[in-house]
Amino acid sequence: MTLVLGGARxxxxxxxxxxxxxxxxxWLYVATxxxxxxxxxxxxxxxxxxxxxxxxxxxxxxxxGEAIRQAPAGRPVxxxxxxxxxxxxxxxxxxxxxxxxxxxLASCAAAAGxxxxxxxxxxxxxxxxxxxxxxxxxxAGRLHQRLATxxxxxxxxxxxxxxxxxxxxx
Amino acid sequence: MTLVLGGARxxxxxxxxxxxxxxxxxWLYVATxxxxxxxxxxxxxxxxxxxxxxxxxxxxxxxxGEAIRQAPAGRPVxxxxxxxxxxxxxxxxxxxxxxxxxxxLASCAAAAGxxxxxxxxxxxxxxxxxxxxxxxxxxAGRLHQRLATxxxxxxxxxxxxxxxxxxxxx
Amino acid sequence: MTLVLGGARxxxxxxxxxxxxxxxxxWLYVATxxxxxxxxxxxxxxxxxxxxxxxxxxxxxxxxGEAIRQAPAGRPVxxxxxxxxxxxxxxxxxxxxxxxxxxxLASCAAAAGxxxxxxxxxxxxxxxxxxxxxxxxxxAGRLHQRLATxxxxxxxxxxxxxxxxxxxxx
Numbered sequence: 194m195t196l197v198l199g200g201a202r203x204x205x206x207x208x209x210x211x212x213x214x215x216x217x218x219x220w221l222y223v224a225t226x227x228x229x230x231x232x233x234x235x236x237x238x239x240x241x242x243x244x245x246x247x248x249x250x251x252x253x254x255x256x257x258g259e260a261i262r263q264a265p266a267g268r269p270v271x272x273x274x275x276x277x278x279x280x281x282x283x284x285x286x287x288x289x290x291x292x293x294x295x296x297x298l299a300s301c302a303a304a305a306g307x308x309x310x311x312x313x314x315x316x317x318x319x320x321x322x323x324x325x326x327x328x329x330x331x332x333a334g335r336l337h338q339r340l341a342t343x344x345x346x347x348x349x350x351x352x353x354x355x356x357x358x359x360x361x362x363x
Numbered sequence: 364m365t366l367v368l369g370g371a372r373x374x375x376x377x378x379x380x381x382x383x384x385x386x387x388x389x390w391l392y393v394a395t396x397x398x399x400x401x402x403x404x405x406x407x408x409x410x411x412x413x414x415x416x417x418x419x420x421x422x423x424x425x426x427x428g429e430a431i432r433q434a435p436a437g438r439p440v441x442x443x444x445x446x447x448x449x450x451x452x453x454x455x456x457x458x459x460x461x462x463x464x465x466x467x468l469a470s471c472a473a474a475a476g477x478x479x480x481x482x483x484x485x486x487x488x489x490x491x492x493x494x495x496x497x498x499x500x501x502x503a504g505r506l507h508q509r510l511a512t513x514x515x516x517x518x519x520x521x522x523x524x525x526x527x528x529x530x531x532x533x
Numbered sequence: 534m535t536l537v538l539g540g541a542r543x544x545x546x547x548x549x550x551x552x553x554x555x556x557x558x559x560w561l562y563v564a565t566x567x568x569x570x571x572x573x574x575x576x577x578x579x580x581x582x583x584x585x586x587x588x589x590x591x592x593x594x595x596x597x598g599e600a601i602r603q604a605p606a607g608r609p610v611x612x613x614x615x616x617x618x619x620x621x622x623x624x625x626x627x628x629x630x631x632x633x634x635x636x637x638l639a640s641c642a643a644a645a646g647x648x649x650x651x652x653x654x655x656x657x658x659x660x661x662x663x664x665x666x667x668x669x670x671x672x673a674g675r676l677h678q679r680l681a682t683x684x685x686x687x688x689x690x691x692x693x694x695x696x697x698x699x700x701x702x703x
Contacts, residue, residue, distance in 0.1 A: 198522060200487070200656025202674020232667075314521065316370025317540070318488025318658025319496045326659045327402075334372020334522075341522035349521055351654065351689055352538060352674075352681035354698040358524040368692060370657070484691065486540025488658025489666045497572075504542020504692075511692035519691055528694040 194301055195346040195360075198314045198337065204353030206240055206273050209311045216269045216307055218247035223261065223270060225278035227254045240273070254281045255288060258296030267306040275312035275340075279333055283325070294336060302343050312337060314349065364471055365516040365530075368484045368507065374523030376410060376443050379481045386439045386477055388417035393431065393440060395448035397424045410443070424451045425458060428466030437476040445482035445510075449503055453495070464506060472513050482507060484519065534641055535686040535700075538654045538677065544693030546580060546613050549651045556609045556647055558587035563601065563610060565618035567594045580613070594621045595628060598636030607646040615652035615680075619673055623665070634676060642683050652677060654689065 195212060199205030213220050222244060228234040244250075253260035257278045264270045272278075278297075282288045301308060316334050321327050341347045346360030365382060369375030383390050392414060398404040414420075423430035427448045434440045442448075448467075452458045471478060486504050491497050511517045516530030535552060539545030553560050562584060568574040584590075593600035597618045604610045612618075618637075622628045641648060656674050661667050681687045686700030 196522070200654065200674065201660070202671045202678070203656055204674075204678045232664075314370065314657050315659050316373055316657070317484050317486070319485050319491045319493075319500055320371070321659045322493070323659075323662070324402075330659055331372045334370065334374075337522040338372070338374045341524055347522055347524055349526075351698055352536070352677040352687055354681055354687055356526065356689075356696065356698060358521055358526060366692070484540065486543055487654050487656070489655050489661045489663075489670055490541070492663070494572075501542045504540065504544075507692040508542070508544045511694055517692055517694055519696075526696065528691055528696060 194304060194308045194344050195310070195348065196337070196340050196344040197309060197311045197348050197350060198358075199311075199350035200314060200317075203350045205311050205313075205350040207243065208348070208350050208353065208355055209271055209273065209309045210244065212309050213269045213271045213307070219268065220248050221264050221268050221270045222248050222250045223253050223257070223264075223272040224250055225254055225257060225272065225274060225281065227277070227281055254278065255285065255293065256296075258293065258298075258300040261297070261300040261304060261308065264304075264306065269307040269309075270304070271309045271311070273311040275310055275336065276315065276333055279329065279336065283329060283332065290332065294339075298339055298343065301340065310340065312340075364474060364478045364514045365480070365518065366507070366510050366514040367479060367481045367518050367520060368528075369481075369520035370484060370487075373520045375481050375483075375520040377413070378518070378520050378523065378525055379441055379443065379479045380414065382479050383439045383441045383477070389438065390418050391434050391438050391440045392418045392420045393423050393427070393434075393442040394420055395424055395427060395442065395444060395451065397447070397451055424448065425455065425463065426466075428463065428468075428470040431467070431470040431474060431478065434474075434476065439477040439479075440474070441479045441481070443481040445480055445506065446485065446503055449499065449506065453499060453502065460502065464509075468509055468513065471510065480510065482510075534644060534648045534684045535650070535688065536677070536680050536684040537649060537651045537688050537690060538698075539651075539690035540654060540657075543690045545651050545653075545690040547583070548688070548690050548693065548695055549611055549613065549649045550584065552649050553609045553611045553647070559608065560588050561604050561608050561610045562588045562590045563593050563597070563604075563612040564590055565594055565597060565612065565614060565621065567617070567621055594618065595625065595633065596636075598633065598638075598640040601637070601640040601644060601648065604644075604646065609647040609649075610644070611649045611651070613651040615650055615676065616655065616673055619669065619676065623669060623672065630672065634679075638679055638683065641680065650680065652680075
């Protein structure tokens, strides 16, 4: 399991796709994005255009742990991205964030095949004035710490270039 | 002296506490937080719950240089965190930021025992619209640069994992 | 060609100037800043005060590719900084950002002498509420990725300390 962190437009998705594409296909792409406006639709299209077969796509705006658990055994899985999933769960008043997070961590720990998770590092700015943004930042940071503990490899991508935080440098 | 930088919820406090807790106690915890609202009270409690004896706590929302200077000789000292102290000083109209910063730097340079300083790296976002936030970001950045010059070790924590910026990697 | 990334007040300009100043002069400083308010005027003055002869300064708030292309052959060139240039181009309704970016990349790829480019890493915060800020963040991220591809060396500066992302560590 690899956790790929990076800022906005850091090239983290491209880097993560490269990790999976270096393995024999078919590959499973777990998409967490929900297109709730034009800007989002454009971003999704931009990412989708970069992927050709042998990618299969599963949409999992929520219930991400379940989506990972249901991946065919041994299939390389790319989840892009955790911050959108976290946004979806936090914006859904019926959702149970602690429960969903536990399910995600359990699925990651139990994954038999290669699993790459992409997420935005969002904690390096000024404290946001918006309370929801502050809570989001806290939840994202806690989630990253917990995932980093169980990950074999953690990478921070800056300007398309990987910095290895955990695991084999090569 | 070690400077531990990290984003929000990056695990920087936990990492810094681990550095001190690896040394023989008792340890001195210099807390800079002021509980001015419920959110802050909760954060303080969250951090405090993680520390057991042999931690002694000194509150230093301001006059941080003096608090460090008055630590018993040779006692390992953890300061958590510089950004809250900087906030307190900047929000206090009577405070003399340049003077307080000089006192802090002098105390750090003169510290006889192990000293670990925790601070938020806040400069990696979009330029804030709020003028005070911009000034805060500038002051924090300048302070980090000056402390990094005199520190033996500088560490950036991301997702609980340390990246060594200065000093021995091991 | 070296790309120097860093947060606000990270010491990236000082680090970049040190790279150029280690080479035989005269050196060319390509300034992209436009002083549209007092805060900006102060920042420009702060940077200018640090530079003595043998620095020559060329102002290039736009048309940055052209300014780099017109540098005397073999002259060490420092561009500080790309994010201000990007801001200027994005705020100018008549400007052609894709064209200007292509011209910049072409000039960088064709540069005969040492070239150091400074830019702000701005993608590590919460998604900005302002649409222009989001677009700026996206454009900056894309530009950094493209420049990093052609750069010999990419450095991230934190608290005045360089982390080598690409190129020889020493």
